Amino acid sequence: MDPQTQHGGRGPTSHGHVTLAQVARQAGVSAQSVSNALNNPDRVAAETRKRILAAVEELGYEPNLSARALRNRSSSLIAFKMRPARPDKASMLMDDFLYVLNASAVEAGYHLILCHAEDGPAGEIKAYRDLLKKTSIDAFILAETHRNDDRVAALRSWGVPFASFGRSWDGDEDVAWVDVDGRAGTRAATAHVAAQGHTRIGHIGWLEESELGQDRREGWLDACRERGLDTDLQAAVADSLENGRQAAHRMLDAARPATALVCTSDTLALGVMRALHERGLRPGVDVAITGYDDSPTAALVSPGLTTLRQPIDEVGRQLIQAVDNLMAGDPRTPQHVLLEPELIVRDSSLPGRRDTR
Amino acid sequence: MDPQTQHGGRGPTSHGHVTLAQVARQAGVSAQSVSNALNNPDRVAAETRKRILAAVEELGYEPNLSARALRNRSSSLIAFKMRPARPDKASMLMDDFLYVLNASAVEAGYHLILCHAEDGPAGEIKAYRDLLKKTSIDAFILAETHRNDDRVAALRSWGVPFASFGRSWDGDEDVAWVDVDGRAGTRAATAHVAAQGHTRIGHIGWLEESELGQDRREGWLDACRERGLDTDLQAAVADSLENGRQAAHRMLDAARPATALVCTSDTLALGVMRALHERGLRPGVDVAITGYDDSPTAALVSPGLTTLRQPIDEVGRQLIQAVDNLMAGDPRTPQHVLLEPELIVRDSSLPGRRDTR
DNA sequence: CCGACGGCTTTTAACGTTAATATCCACACA
DNA sequence: TGTGTGGATATTAACGTTAAAAGCCGTCGG
Numbered sequence: 101m102d103p104q105t106q107h108g109g110r111g112p113t114s115h116g117h118v119t120l121a122q123v124a125r126q127a128g129v130s131a132q133s134v135s136n137a138l139n140n141p142d143r144v145a146a147e148t149r150k151r152i153l154a155a156v157e158e159l160g161y162e163p164n165l166s167a168r169a170l171r172n173r174s175s176s177l178i179a180f181k182m183r184p185a186r187p188d189k190a191s192m193l194m195d196d197f198l199y200v201l202n203a204s205a206v207e208a209g210y211h212l213i214l215c216h217a218e219d220g221p222a223g224e225i226k227a228y229r230d231l232l233k234k235t236s237i238d239a240f241i242l243a244e245t246h247r248n249d250d251r252v253a254a255l256r257s258w259g260v261p262f263a264s265f266g267r268s269w270d271g272d273e274d275v276a277w278v279d280v281d282g283r284a285g286t287r288a289a290t291a292h293v294a295a296q297g298h299t300r301i302g303h304i305g306w307l308e309e310s311e312l313g314q315d316r317r318e319g320w321l322d323a324c325r326e327r328g329l330d331t332d333l334q335a336a337v338a339d340s341l342e343n344g345r346q347a348a349h350r351m352l353d354a355a356r357p358a359t360a361l362v363c364t365s366d367t368l369a370l371g372v373m374r375a376l377h378e379r380g381l382r383p384g385v386d387v388a389i390t391g392y393d394d395s396p397t398a399a400l401v402s403p404g405l406t407t408l409r410q411p412i413d414e415v416g417r418q419l420i421q422a423v424d425n426l427m428a429g430d431p432r433t434p435q436h437v438l439l440e441p442e443l444i445v446r447d448s449s450l451p452g453r454r455d456t457r
Numbered sequence: 458m459d460p461q462t463q464h465g466g467r468g469p470t471s472h473g474h475v476t477l478a479q480v481a482r483q484a485g486v487s488a489q490s491v492s493n494a495l496n497n498p499d500r501v502a503a504e505t506r507k508r509i510l511a512a513v514e515e516l517g518y519e520p521n522l523s524a525r526a527l528r529n530r531s532s533s534l535i536a537f538k539m540r541p542a543r544p545d546k547a548s549m550l551m552d553d554f555l556y557v558l559n560a561s562a563v564e565a566g567y568h569l570i571l572c573h574a575e576d577g578p579a580g581e582i583k584a585y586r587d588l589l590k591k592t593s594i595d596a597f598i599l600a601e602t603h604r605n606d607d608r609v610a611a612l613r614s615w616g617v618p619f620a621s622f623g624r625s626w627d628g629d630e631d632v633a634w635v636d637v638d639g640r641a642g643t644r645a646a647t648a649h650v651a652a653q654g655h656t657r658i659g660h661i662g663w664l665e666e667s668e669l670g671q672d673r674r675e676g677w678l679d680a681c682r683e684r685g686l687d688t689d690l691q692a693a694v695a696d697s698l699e700n701g702r703q704a705a706h707r708m709l710d711a712a713r714p715a716t717a718l719v720c721t722s723d724t725l726a727l728g729v730m731r732a733l734h735e736r737g738l739r740p741g742v743d744v745a746i747t748g749y750d751d752s753p754t755a756a757l758v759s760p761g762l763t764t765l766r767q768p769i770d771e772v773g774r775q776l777i778q779a780v781d782n783l784m785a786g787d788p789r790t791p792q793h794v795l796l797e798p799e800l801i802v803r804d805s806s807l808p809g810r811r812d813t814r
Numbered sequence: 815c816c817g818a819c820g821g822c823t824t825t826t827a828a829c830g831t832t833a834a835t836a837t838c839c840a841c842a843c844a
Numbered sequence: 845t846g847t848g849t850g851g852a853t854a855t856t857a858a859c860g861t862t863a864a865a866a867g868c869c870g871t872c873g874g
Contacts, residue, residue, distance in 0.1 A: 117590065119860060130824050135862060145822060162590040166532060167860035169523035170829045177570075182556050195552045198571070199539050206573040211592075213534075213570050214555070216563040233474065233519040235568075341757055370757045377759045397754040400698055400727045402734045476830060487854045492832060502852060524830035527859045 118161040127155035138163070173236050178205050178423060180241045181215045181224060193393065193412055197265075200416035201241065208424050210238065221250040232260065239423035241265070245277070247311055263422035263435070265415055269311040276422040276434035278415050282312060282392070285408040285441035286319030286362060289390040292406070293360040293449055294327055298388055302333030302351040302358035304344055304368050316364045316392065333358050337368070344371020345378075352379065352387070359387055360449070366391035366398050369405055373448070388449040392441075404446030411439050475518040484512035495520070530593050535562050535780060537598045538572045538581060550750060550769055554622075557773030558598065565781050567595065578607040589617065596780035598622070602634070604668055620779035620792070622772055626668040633779040633791035635772050639669060639749070642765040642798035643676030643719060646747040649763070650717040650806055651684055655745055659690030659708040659715035661701055661725050673721045673749065690715050694725070701728020702735075709736065709744070716744055717806075723748035723755050726762055730805070745806040749798075761803030768796050 120131040127134065129152060136143045137152040144152070155161075169175035180201065182194065202212040213235075217227035228251070231237055242251055242264035252275060255262045263276040293301055303320040306313025317334070324331045333354065335347035344363060348371065351358040363369040369391030376383050383389050384403050391398055394409035422435040477488040484491065486505060493500045494509040501509070512518075526532035537558065539551065559569040570592075574584035585608070588594055599608055599621035609632060612619045620633040650658055660677040663670025674691070681688045690711065692704035701720060705728065708715040720726040726748030730740050740746050741760050748755055751766035779792040 117860090120862095121860080131860085132825080132862070133823065136823090139862080143822080148822080160590075162587065164527070164593075164860050165591045166523050166526035166593060167829090168862085170521070170527050170831090170859090171861045171863085173829075175523060182552075182559060184553075184556055195539075196541075198555070199541055202539060202571040203573050211570055211572070211588075213568055214559040215568070216560050230519065231568075233517075234522045236521075236523060367757070374759045395753075397757050400724070400754050401758055402731045474830090477832095478830080488830085489832070489855080490853060493853090496832080500852080505852080521830050524859090525832085527829090527861090528831045528833090530859075 117164065118159045119164070120161070123152065123155045123159055123161045126159060127152045169236055174238050175236045176210050177213045177235065177237050178210045178239045178241060178420070179213050179215050179228070179231055179237045180243075181217055181227065183244070184219075193395075193410065196412050197243075197416060200413045201419065204417045204420035208420050210420070210424075213237070224251055225254045228254065228260075229258075232258065238427060239263070241419050241423065261423050261426035263419045263426070265419060266312065267436075267438075273436075274434055276426060276436070278418040278422065278435070278437040278439070280410045280415065280439050280441050282316035282441070283319040283322065285392065285443070286316040286364070287323045288319075288441075288443045289392075289406070289408060289449075290320045290323035290362050292443060292445065293362065293388045293390060294323065294329070296360075296388060296449065296451055298360035299329055300333065300356060300358050301329060301360040301362060302335075303331075303362050303364075304335045304337065304347045304351075304372065305364035306339055307336050313364050320362050339365050339367055341367055341371040341374065344368030345375045346371075348372040348375035349379075352381075360389075361387060362390050364392055366393045366395040366405060366407055369407070369448075370397065370401065373401065373405070383448045384450050388451070390449050394444050398444070398446070403448050406446045406449035407444050408441040409444050410441050414439055474521065475516045476521070477518070480509065480512045480516055480518045483516060484509045491518075526593055531595055532593045533567050534570045534592065534594050535567045535596045535598060535777070536570050536572050536585070536588055536594045537600075538574060538584065540601070541576075550752075550767065553769050554600075554773060557770045558776065561774045561777035565777050567777070567781075570594070581608055582611045585611065585617075586615075589615065595784060596620070598776050598780065618780050618783035620776045620783070622776060623669065624793075624795075630793075631791055633783060633793070635775040635779065635792070635794040635796070637767045637772065637796050637798050639673035639798070640676040640679070642749065642800070643673040643721070644680045645676075645798075645800045646749075646763070646765060646806075647677050647680035647719050649800060649802065650719065650745045650747060651680065651686070653717075653745060653806065653808055655717035656686055657690065657713060657715050658686060658717045658719060659692075660688075660719050660721075661692045661694065661704045661708075661729065662721035663696055664693050670721050677719050696722050696724055698724055698728040698731065701725030702732045703728075705729040705732035706736075709738075717746070718744060719747050721749055723750045723752040723762060723764055726764070726805075727754065727758065730758065730762070740805045741807050745808070747806050751801050755801070755803070760805050763803045763806035764801050765798040766801050767798050771796055 120134050123134045124131040129148060133144055133148065134152050137149045141149060165176055205212045215227050215231050217224040228240065240255055240260060240262035242262060243266065245252060245264040245266040245268055247269045252268055263278065265278055267277050267279045268275045290301060301324060303317060305317045308314060321331055333351050337343035337347055344367065348361060351361065361372050363372060369389050372389050373383050376387055381387055389405065391405050391407040394407045398405035398407045418437045425435060477491050480491045481488040486509060490501055490505065491509050494506045498506060522533055562569045572584050572588050574581040585597065597612055597617060597619040599619060600623065602609060602621040602623040602625055604626045609625055622635055624634050624636045625632045647658060658681060660674060662674045665671060678688055690708050694700035694704055701724065705718060708718060718729050720729060726746050729746050733740050733744055738744055746762065748762050748764040751764045755762035755764045775794045782792060
């Protein structure tokens with residue numbers, strides 16, 4: 101039988117999609133051989149393979165992901181759920197984060213699909229379930245995981261690969277995560293202001309129930325203890341500018357007032373700046389301030405806010421690599437990656453330079 | 458033949474997916490009838506339909522999108538390409554925008570998929586093409602379109618439904634777009650400072666080649682002309698804090714200096730604030746400032762920055778509705794929606810209240 | 815000289831859905 | 845009694861891919 105005619109392929113489809121069958125016809129082989137040439141190169145003869153790849157190239161063949169998804173129960177899709185942006189929050193991490201997450205995903209041969217859920221963990225879990233039922237998502241990326249996170253439990257019980265941005269603080273060793281070492285970062289920020297000569301260093305952080313906040317607080321405690329400094333000036337508040345402002349006023353009204361304030365977020369630090377402003381005090385000169393996140397705002401206010409920048413690019417890359425490993429059935433224990441934040445020093449923590457170029 | 462056994466359905470799959478065949482068996486009908494009951498209700502008898510829907514409910518059936526995509530050449534996926542966040546930019550619109558875009562998409566029965574491309578329009582178009590070849594994307598959402606946008610031309614030539622955030626300024630009446638009326642917004646901001654008694658109102662905007670920037674500038678011109686004010690104080694610069702700062706210095710050094718500065722972005726306005734700071738002038742009290750975008754920073758700086766908020770939620774909703782209409786083959790001309798921004802008045806433009814609660 | 819084997823390739827069947835077509839059945843009409 | 849007719853339902857085939865099985869053919873060992 102003439103190999104030129106024996107296989108299907110009704111010529112180029114009107115929609116411009118090139119199929120395996122068309123490539124097969126062009127190369128004078130069966131569709132399966134084309135599939136093998138692309139996915140299992142060692143199953144076809146080198147000579148044939150060359151011919152097939154030439155045909156692939158010539159016709160511009162791209163495998164149809166829907167068909168592949170149907171056949172393989174695997175869609176090359178990684179799902180991520182965005183949270184609604186909180187109005188009071190300065191952090192723009194999400195924007196950058198999504199960008200690199202997607203870039204890394206594409207580089208690794210996946211695509212990012214966003215999922216949407218009503219607020220609350222129950223709604224989120226339901227959304228994940230629905231998505232899984234209808235699309236055979238390959239993996240999930242979680243953000244802002246916390247102790248006893250129901251989402252983690254759910255995904256684990258379903259056996260779906262996932263990785264989370266944020267440690268699973270309850271020691272789930274079998275969960276892949278990537279996180280930034282807030283303790284080390286806050287310790288560095290505290291050390292930095294101590295190096296400027298400050299001895300009354302206050303800390304304004306989040307409520308105790310936040311593992312993330314507690315971790316960062318420990319860094320401040322570490323640095324103070326290392327230097328024999330008092331740790332009496334501390335506040336645990338919800339993350340908002342107003343709370344930062346009030347806490348700052350309290351610490352400046354203390355019998356032995358703070359001369360430096362280390363904050364768990366830029367939002368709180370900006371509240372501190374507002375408090376100083378109200379008192380006619382100059383950030384940096386009169387009171388040193390540090391934040392956390394390197395939100396765009398930190399660079400834009402005057403004076404610039406000293407803060408900690410999370411290596412968000414690296415976080416995204418590592419997360420994708422983590423799920424990729426999981427899906428490759430990599431037998432080694434799930435990845436745990438703890439990255440160091442970078443201290444960005446600006447004028448808000450420097451006594452010398454007043455911001456007047 | 459016993460309807461309970463005549464149809465496929467090898468019992469619940471191990472993966473927990475429920476298929477049409479399983480529902481069909483449960484309801485004692487064929488798979489096609491189940492499909493019809495869900496997609497073409499009037500093709501099945503009311504009685505049967507009720508029975509089928511009960512089975513669907515009981516088994517928790519959800520149609521498999523991969524199979525549907527393969528069969529229908531339509532994936533329920535809407536693609537959107539993120540741009541890398543520019544470090545100097547205060548705007549956090551993207552974050553919110555994506556959230557509502559996705560929420561609206563899900564509500565309309567779609568999912569949002571992110572696409573990634575090397576920088577530049579050519580890379581972006583190639584990315585769109587690749588995505589189309591492999592996934593039968595239903596529609597695209599573009600952002601930041603400009604005159605003679607190659608992406609618009611490409612998508613149009615391929616016949617793919619799309620809608621853009623941003624007008625196609627070259628009068629392509631057959632392109633669906635949603636935009637925010639920057640001219641009206643800037644006019645309102647200018648009118649607002651004029652109402653505070655300012656008569657020397659400068660404008661710091663983007664370079665002339667930006668249609669968006671030019672549109673906003675027109676609003677300032679409108680407001681000045683309506684009041685017979687001079688329009689000699691204007692700057693056209695690239696969007697950065699430093700450029701805003703320098704332009705502000707120039708306008709404050711003028712023979713008849715500005716007492717109010719209307720800016721095309723929050724970033725520029727924050728540069729102005731830095732310039733005032735450097736001169737010991739007080740925003741609002743000495744010089745009124747307005748920005749554009751209501752970036753998170755605008756609310757966080759002291760004093761708060763008067764700015765224009767884009768109804769980003771509505772933009773997202775309208776964009777999805779636009780592509781939905783296009784895909785439904787709605788014969789009416791593509792949607793063009795021009796929304797009004799909202800003037801958010803804060804202390805940076807108010808002489809009376811000094812920020813000292 | 816026969817059977818087994820191994821390398822390479824093709825064939826078959828299936829993933830879950832749906833458009834198009836075929837079948838069935840009750841009823842109306844000649 | 846036969847012949848349409850039309851509504852409801854069932855069957856077939858196809859979307860593009862790939863795992864599994866089967867086929868082909870030359871070679872090697874007994």
